[in-house]
Amino acid sequence: MTAVDVAVRAEAALGEGPTWDPREQRLIWVDILGSRVHTYAPASGRRTVLATEQHVGAAKPRAGGGLVVNLRDGVGLYGPSGSPDAFRWLHRDPVPGRRGNDAAIAPDGTLWAGTMRYDEAPGGGTLSRFAPDGTVHTLLDDVTVSNGTGWSPDGRLMYYIDTPTRRIDVFDVGDDQLPVNRRQLAAVADGDGFPDGLTVDADGCVWVAFWDGGAVRRYTPDGVLDRVLELPVRRPTACAFGGADLTDLYITTARTGLEAPHPLSGSLLVVPGAGKGLAQPAFAG
Numbered sequence: 001m002t003a004v005d006v007a008v009r010a011e012a013a014l015g016e017g018p019t020w021d022p023r024e025q026r027l028i029w030v031d032i033l034g035s036r037v038h039t040y041a042p043a044s045g046r047r048t049v050l051a052t053e054q055h056v057g058a059a060k061p062r063a064g065g066g067l068v069v070n071l072r073d074g075v076g077l078y079g080p081s082g083s084p085d086a087f088r089w090l091h092r093d094p095v096p097g098r099r100g101n102d103a104a105i106a107p108d109g110t111l112w113a114g115t116m117r118y119d120e121a122p123g124g125g126t127l128s129r130f131a132p133d134g135t136v137h138t139l140l141d142d143v144t145v146s147n148g149t150g151w152s153p154d155g156r157l158m159y160y161i162d163t164p165t166r167r168i169d170v171f172d173v174g175d176d177q178l179p180v181n182r183r184q185l186a187a188v189a190d191g192d193g194f195p196d197g198l199t200v201d202a203d204g205c206v207w208v209a210f211w212d213g214g215a216v217r218r219y220t221p222d223g224v225l226d227r228v229l230e231l232p233v234r235r236p237t238a239c240a241f242g243g244a245d246l247t248d249l250y251i252t253t254a255r256t257g258l259e260a261p262h263p264l265s266g267s268l269l270v271v272p273g274a275g276k277g278l279a280q281p282a283f284a285g
Contacts, residue, residue, distance in 0.1 A: 004231060007250060008040050008047060008268040015252035015266055016197065017058040017102060020242035022279060027242050028067070029252050029268055030056050032101075037067065040268060042243060050078070058103035060111065063282040068130075070100035070113040075130050077285065090134050090285065098124065102197055102238065104149040106158075108177050109284030112139075114146020120164070127160070129178075132285030139179065148198030148208060148238065152221070153278060159185065159206050161195045168195055168208060168219065186223040197238020197252070202276040209236040209251060216251060218275075229274065233265045234258065241277020242270075249274035 012031035019028045026041040037050040037059040054072035062068055065080030073094035079086030095115075103113040110129050117124035125143035128136050140146075145163040151173070152159075158171045158179045166188040171179030185206070188195055193213020200206055204221040214234050218227040235254040242250050248270050255265035 003271070004229075004251075005270050005272060006264060006267055007042065007270040008038070009264070010038075010267050011255060012036075012038075012253070012266040013256045014237070014254045015268065016237045016254075017060075018197075018238055018240040018242070018250040018252050018268070019058075019060055020240055020246065020250075020277070020280060021061040021282075023061060023065075023282070025244065027240075027250050027268070028059050028061065029250075030059050031266075032057055032099075033256060037069065038268070042248075042270075055099050057100035057115075058113065060103060060105050061282045063109065063284050068111055068283040068285065070103040070111075072099040075100070075111065075113055091130060091136055093136075101125070101145065102147045102149065105281050105283050106177065107151055107155040107281060109281055110177070111283050111285075112149050114143065114149070116143070116145045120145060122164070125162075130285075132283070134285075137178075147196050150198050150200040150206065152200060152204050153202060157221075159198060159200065161198060161208070163194050163196060163211065166194060168198070168206065168223075184223075186219050186225065192217075196236070199238075199240045199249075200278060201241065202246075202278055205275075207239050207249070207275070209239050211235050211237060211254075216249070216271075229271060231269065233262045233267075233269070235265065236269075240280075241275065246277035246279065247275065248272050249277075 013033040057070040067078040074092040115125045123142040127140040128138040148161040168186045170185040172181045193210035196211045216229040251269040255261040
């Protein structure tokens, strides 16, 4: 069992999307089904909670302060105050039975946001690119559960997970910053759970949280599994490097759907000194 610390003890139904905010030196994460955006500053221990009016799939920092959020009905923006009256829609496109899920900020400052149906109907979700002016480009329109998205250190590769496929895929990134040439980086063996959120480290290795797999697994750039961090919880959902030197691996977890969840299910976990992460860009809008 990996030596795991508890960063924030919580009972999030569906903790997701950990993101290190270097400007504020804090970790941002969400409880999707609890409609909450959480922040945690490890140096001071300060925590905040922002209630959203809809299920929130992801929350990422904005370059000018505040947050961009992937909600049930689209993508919205909070100003630096974080108060509900500072909210506005960047792009609203409600689809009955569908919600926002995991999201990531690309090296060029655009938001790549995924969706999925509540009933997880095959092909019912999307992956779209949101520019700061609200322009939307849908890259994939036949996704089932859109999850982990990340880029190689040089920005020339994009990694992506549609969870039920049990694959980790990789694209080439063209000069227009759009992905092409989708192919499999790694397949998940039976019994290892389902790949969920991911992060990429400074060596270009891909760390993936495994839903129902109780672990975070690291794959080399050529797709070889070279490290497994076993966890006490059954449903880790995503991971991200944080802390002042980006060496601590934060892991969100879920308790939804479990008859007898582990006491730490729904908490924010951390593995100190797990590796070396990459500084993540903020949304340019």
